[in-house]
Amino acid sequence: MLPVVLLVGAVCWQAALAGHAVWMSAHAARVAARADAVGRDPERAARSALPAALRRGLSVRRLREGGVRVRVGIPFLLAHRRALATVTATASLGRGDR
Secondary structure, eight states: HHHHHHHHHEEEEEEEEHHHHHHHHHHHHHHHHHHHTTSOOHHHHHHHHSSSHTTTEEEEEEEETTTTEEEEEEETTTEEEEEEEEEEEEEOOOOOOO
């Protein structure tokens, strides 16, 4: 029974890590969009908004239509240095409508 409990616990923890990565990638995209709107470096802003564990796989791209796209790797519980998958978030301040 103990292996089953440990496996369920590991799966739940991995799901929590994935949820945290999704939440933080959206936050980093908003921070990067604000920085881009005022002429600052969006990648530096996004990096400052993320915890160290999520900075490793960070990718920030400016979009032609305005805004930024941030890609963050979801840490894999069993292999600390590898990403399980990536999460992408896009944010814009609506400057393209003006």
